[in-house]
Amino acid sequence: MDQIRLVKECLKGKPQAQRELYELYADVMLGVCYRYTRSMRDAEDVLQEGFVKVFHHLGQYKQEGELGAWIRRIMVNTALNYLKRHRKYQEGMFFTEEYLHPVVEDDPAERIQGKELADLIRQLPQGYQVIFNLHAVEGYTHVEIGEMLGISDGTSRSQYARARNLLITWIDKYSAEKKKSRYAGK
Amino acid sequence: MQENKFEKQVREEMEEFRIRPSATVWESVEEELRRKKRRRVVVYWFLLAAIGLGAYGVYHLLAPALPEPSTPISLQKKQSTDQAASSADQHTPNRQISTGLPANGSGAGNKPTDNIVSSTTKNNIGIAVNSNDRKFSVQEADRAQLETTSRKTGKNKSETHKQAIAGNASGRQLSGKPISTPVNKNESAKTNTRTLNISSPVALNPVENKETGKLAQTEAAAEESQTDATASIADHDLVKDSSTVSNNHQDLPENPRTPITVSRRRIQWRIEAGIGAGNRMDKALPSLFAAEKLMDVNNLPAYGAVNGGIPAPRPLLLPSESKVSVGFKVGVQASIPVGRKINLLAGLRYSYRSDRIAVGGLLDSSIVAPPGLSNNPLGTANRAYQYQGAPHQSVTNSYHFIQLPVQWQLQLNKGRVMPITWEIGVTPGWLIHTNAMVYDTSYYGIYYRDKEAFSRFQLHAETGFSLHLGNKSKWRWSIGPEFNFALTPLIRNAYDPRQFLLYGGLRAQIQIPGRR
Numbered sequence: 001m002d003q004i005r006l007v008k009e010c011l012k013g014k015p016q017a018q019r020e021l022y023e024l025y026a027d028v029m030l031g032v033c034y035r036y037t038r039s040m041r042d043a044e045d046v047l048q049e050g051f052v053k054v055f056h057h058l059g060q061y062k063q064e065g066e067l068g069a070w071i072r073r074i075m076v077n078t079a080l081n082y083l084k085r086h087r088k089y090q091e092g093m094f095f096t097e098e099y100l101h102p103v104v105e106d107d108p109a110e111r112i113q114g115k116e117l118a119d120l121i122r123q124l125p126q127g128y129q130v131i132f133n134l135h136a137v138e139g140y141t142h143v144e145i146g147e148m149l150g151i152s153d154g155t156s157r158s159q160y161a162r163a164r165n166l167l168i169t170w171i172d173k174y175s176a177e178k179k180k181s182r183y184a185g186k
Numbered sequence: 187m188q189e190n191k192f193e194k195q196v197r198e199e200m201e202e203f204r205i206r207p208s209a210t211v212w213e214s215v216e217e218e219l220r221r222k223k224r225r226r227v228v229v230y231w232f233l234l235a236a237i238g239l240g241a242y243g244v245y246h247l248l249a250p251a252l253p254e255p256s257t258p259i260s261l262q263k264k265q266s267t268d269q270a271a272s273s274a275d276q277h278t279p280n281r282q283i284s285t286g287l288p289a290n291g292s293g294a295g296n297k298p299t300d301n302i303v304s305s306t307t308k309n310n311i312g313i314a315v316n317s318n319d320r321k322f323s324v325q326e327a328d329r330a331q332l333e334t335t336s337r338k339t340g341k342n343k344s345e346t347h348k349q350a351i352a353g354n355a356s357g358r359q360l361s362g363k364p365i366s367t368p369v370n371k372n373e374s375a376k377t378n379t380r381t382l383n384i385s386s387p388v389a390l391n392p393v394e395n396k397e398t399g400k401l402a403q404t405e406a407a408a409e410e411s412q413t414d415a416t417a418s419i420a421d422h423d424l425v426k427d428s429s430t431v432s433n434n435h436q437d438l439p440e441n442p443r444t445p446i447t448v449s450r451r452r453i454q455w456r457i458e459a460g461i462g463a464g465n466r467m468d469k470a471l472p473s474l475f476a477a478e479k480l481m482d483v484n485n486l487p488a489y490g491a492v493n494g495g496i497p498a499p500r501p502l503l504l505p506s507e508s509k510v511s512v513g514f515k516v517g518v519q520a521s522i523p524v525g526r527k528i529n530l531l532a533g534l535r536y537s538y539r540s541d542r543i544a545v546g547g548l549l550d551s552s553i554v555a556p557p558g559l560s561n562n563p564l565g566t567a568n569r570a571y572q573y574q575g576a577p578h579q580s581v582t583n584s585y586h587f588i589q590l591p592v593q594w595q596l597q598l599n600k601g602r603v604m605p606i607t608w609e610i611g612v613t614p615g616w617l618i619h620t621n622a623m624v625y626d627t628s629y630y631g632i633y634y635r636d637k638e639a640f641s642r643f644q645l646h647a648e649t650g651f652s653l654h655l656g657n658k659s660k661w662r663w664s665i666g667p668e669f670n671f672a673l674t675p676l677i678r679n680a681y682d683p684r685q686f687l688l689y690g691g692l693r694a695q696i697q698i699p700g701r702r
Contacts, residue, residue, distance in 0.1 A: 013223070015216070018216075018219065019212065019216075022212055022215065026206075026207050026211070026212070027204035027205060027206055027207070028203075028204050030204070030205040030206070030207045030211075031200070031203040031204050031205050034203075034205055035200065035203075040205075043205075044207055044208065044210075044211050047207055047211055048211050048214045048215050048218070051211075051215045052215055052218045052219065052222075055215075055219055056222065057638075084627065112199075113199070114199045114200060114202055114203035115203065115205075117196065117199050117200070117203075118200065118203055135193075136192075136193045136196045136197065137196060137197055137200045139197075150627060150630050150631070164192070168192070
């Protein structure tokens with residue numbers, strides 16, 4: 001079933017079409033939610049909330065752009081709302097220097113897998129994590145991020161730089177350990 | 187350049203990154219969708235009920251009113267043919283008596299009876315009379331007639347009996363219990379009516395109809411009336427509800443008409459209107475549902491540079507204070523008595539509420555922020571314009587409701603002249619339109635319009651007192667204070683916790699007088 005027809009069927013409220021749409025995008029969208037949250041349970045909560053919004057507002061999808069991109073945007077916004085709503089995430093949203101690390105060379109020695117990279121991103125402080133996801137993965141500019149989060153674009157820029165450095169350090173460290181264990185295995 | 191390379195690598199990895207969610211996620215999504223569907227169904231039923239109630243109200247207002255308890259029965263003209271037939275049944279004893287009466291008259295008195303018998307036969311009216319029944323009823327009629335005539339005329343009983351037997355030789359078929367026999371439904375009314383037309387006048391006041399000429403005239407009129415069954419039925423209907431059986435009431439103007447008592451419980455319709463003031467509160471009164479706050483914006487940590495180095499974010503503008511603004515309502519209400527001092531009130535009304543807030547400057551956010559930036563899942567689609575910055579202008583949030591108030595009304599005092607009542611109840615309603623602003627913490631605290639954010643179904647609690655005036659006049663009315671507070675929040679997940687509407691005002695009702 002092509003996307004337009006699938007959307008039309010979903011708008012008619014057919015459970016089978018809704019299930020099909022969910023199956024089509026659930027895996028990718030959980031990957032998005034996973035990056036913004038600290039636990040799989042939270043990620044699934046965001047996914048559930050996001051899909052309810054998707055089905056509820058599907059009539060407003062203009063069918064001009066990619067359906068996946070539209071759903072992704074809803075997921076990102078749902079995740080941000082989720083972080084704001086839950087106190088455990090709120091504290092990390094205020095940006096401090098305690099996680100600052102020295103700038104390192106940003107050419108990771110070895111590329112790591114998606115799941116490993118996502119896990120490293122999730123280990124970033126909450127404020128860094130959000131800004132890194134929004135800028136590096138979703139592609140928002142710092143001005144946009146600043147307006148979304150109620151911070152200045154300068155803050156967003158500096159936080160991103162620190163998040164990036166921290167992540168590269170971790171990736172290097174992770175890759176080195178991985179390489180070491182691989183040699184040890186041989 | 188290097189930055190781009192790193193971001194590109196990350197983006198590529200993340201685009202391919204997928205995790206299979208557990209089965210419970212879809213089950214939860216499905217359950218949530220079902221729940222919303224159920225809620226929609228409830229709303230449709232609610233609207234249907236509102237339309238039904240409205241339609242009933244309109245019907246009741248436009249339809250002819252029921253007669254007042256003291257209305258003379260002669261004005262009641264609406265009865266069905268079946269009812270006519272059954273009511274004729276009730277008057278069988280009169281018929282029997284009257285049938286026997288011609289016996290004490292001359293041959294002229296018997297003539298009409300013969301005519302009727304013959305005309306009945308001529309018209310092929312299918313009255314299947316059981317011969318045994320007929321005999322029995324003839325005997326009964328004879329006996330009854332015997333007693334009646336002997337009482338009225340004071341004649342010797344045996345003499346009267348003889349005359350009665352003689353008279354009944356031709357009149358038996360009329361007294362022969364036609365109602366209890368299986369009768370073609372369409373023709374039964376005709377037959378019964380015909381019977382009544384003849385018999386009733388004589389039966390009612392045998393003494394008054396002593397004049398043979400009068401009797402003959404009446405019976406001649408009865409013959410004519412055979413051709414017009416409808417008219418006869420109408421006349422018969424006049425007789426039906428009366429204890430004084432009077433068919434040809436024009437002939438008997440002196441015959442008193444007994445009023446009937448309408449025991450039916452009366453619904454009183456009122457037009458209500460009210461005016462007052464309202465505001466939005468933060469759970470100021472007990473509420474069934476709490477508005478879940480997305481973030482306690484009033485208790486955020488102090489803003490500023492933390493540990494020196496990082497530029498501090500701009501301070502967040504907190505939600506504006508909500509100020510009191512005008513509200514009014516207008517509608518119809520039915521009052522159904524359920525006890526001596528207790529009434530059940532139900533109605534349909536339009537209600538307007540408002541409150542005032544201060545907001546910043548208007549900004550076209552669709553230009554400033556590309557779609558997808560807002561916290562709203564639909565991006566800027568619903569908030570192309572937003573109010574941002576220091577609050578400097580006052581905006582009125584208006585809410586338009588269609589409500590179905592259901593209340594108990596209890597009379598507090600004993601008097602009937604100026605009763606004081608206390609009303610309490612719940613008012614489910616539907617938010618049909620609003621221009622209210624929604625607060626959001628993004629962009630340092632903004633206001634924007636988003637109708638979708640509001641819960642359409644709203645439940646309010648209502649109480650008030652009324653002083654009823656003009657109870658002895660045609661136009662009864664009442665006036666008194668009322669208070670209304672929301673049990674459901676306007677927005678469930680709101681940054682601004684003030685989501686409960688509160689209203690207080692003066693209400694007046696005027697009772698629609700029934701048609702007489």
